Amino acid sequence: xxxxxxxxxxxxxxxxxxxxxxxxxxxxxxxxxxxxxxxxxxxxxxxxxxxxxxxxxxxxxxxxxxxxxxxxxxxxxxxxxxxxxxxxxxxxxxxxxxxxxxxxxxxxxxxxxxxxxxxxxxxxxxxxxxxxxxxxxxxxxxxxx
Amino acid sequence: xxxxxxxxxxxxxxxxxxxxxxxxxxxxxxxxxxxxxxxxxxxxxxxxxxxxxxxxxxxxxxxxxxxxxxxxxxxxxxxxxxxxxxxxxxxxxxxxxxxxxxxxxxxxx
Numbered sequence: 001x002x003x004x005x006x007x008x009x010x011x012x013x014x015x016x017x018x019x020x021x022x023x024x025x026x027x028x029x030x031x032x033x034x035x036x037x038x039x040x041x042x043x044x045x046x047x048x049x050x051x052x053x054x055x056x057x058x059x060x061x062x063x064x065x066x067x068x069x070x071x072x073x074x075x076x077x078x079x080x081x082x083x084x085x086x087x088x089x090x091x092x093x094x095x096x097x098x099x100x101x102x103x104x105x106x107x108x109x110x111x112x113x114x115x116x117x118x119x120x121x122x123x124x125x126x127x128x129x130x131x132x133x134x135x136x137x138x139x140x141x142x143x144x145x
Numbered sequence: 146x147x148x149x150x151x152x153x154x155x156x157x158x159x160x161x162x163x164x165x166x167x168x169x170x171x172x173x174x175x176x177x178x179x180x181x182x183x184x185x186x187x188x189x190x191x192x193x194x195x196x197x198x199x200x201x202x203x204x205x206x207x208x209x210x211x212x213x214x215x216x217x218x219x220x221x222x223x224x225x226x227x228x229x230x231x232x233x234x235x236x237x238x239x240x241x242x243x244x245x246x247x248x249x250x251x252x253x254x
Contacts, residue, residue, distance in 0.1 A: 017168050017169050018169060020167075020168075020169070021165075021169065024198075041197075041229040044198055045199075045200065045233070048167055048168070048198075048200040049200055049201060052168050052200060052201075052202065056168070101208075101238060101239060101242045102208065102212055102242075103205075103208070104205040104206075104208050104209045104212070105201065105202075105205050107201040107204060107205075107237060108201055110237065111201060111233075114236050
């Protein structure tokens with residue numbers, strides 16, 4: 001009997017940056033299994049960006065606080081959801097700010113908007129959901145090529 | 146973590162970046178950069194031949210280095226940047242500021 005490929009991954013992890021590499025590697029393997037190798041760079045970028053945000057800004061690097069993440073591979077989209085135990089942030093205001101070229105931080109939301117087809121925060125701002133289209137070119141970059 | 150290889154000639158340092166330029170790798174690189182600048186380096190060339198992964202912490206470190214050197218009439222440049230990373234820097238409008246050039250492309254100026 002043939003085994004069906006898993007279509008998703010779920011993680012609950014302590015707030016440690018060293019855990020992010022492992023999640024990225026598991027995601028790479030799943031994307032390859034689903035013939036979605038073209039999405040590896042995009043998914044890696046988004047996972048790192050928003051897991052780092054959850055650990056550093058959401059949970060303030062408190063190891064005892066958990067980060068939950070889930071990834072689902074659908075017919076047209078890969079959906080990534082990340083939640084931390086922090087109080088959230090004013091994401092509407094933050095998403096309107098564009099960092100100037102000398103800024104050393106504050107590019108996470110810009111990356112999310114550029115590489116996900118759709119991005120949504122919950123009301124508090126401690127859970128983000130990203131929808132990444134199953135195509136070879138990130139949505140914003142396709143306008144430039 | 147991957148090794149960071151550094152070669153210094155007079156006031157220029159060539160730094161071969163690791164596979165991952167991420168939040169985990171940034172502290173070690175930041176320490177190495179402080180050492181290079183303290184030792185007199187004013188031009189830092191980052192070679193990204195091996196680099197396939199980065200995040201905004203890594204990008205932030207490159208910008209911080211550029212900002213610091215600019216106050217000392219110094220500069221940085223990035224060479225041998227992989228296409229995906231170069232596209233990201235272009236989209237962030239940072240490719241010119243960081244003087245980033247693609248793999249095999251000569252850097253002008």
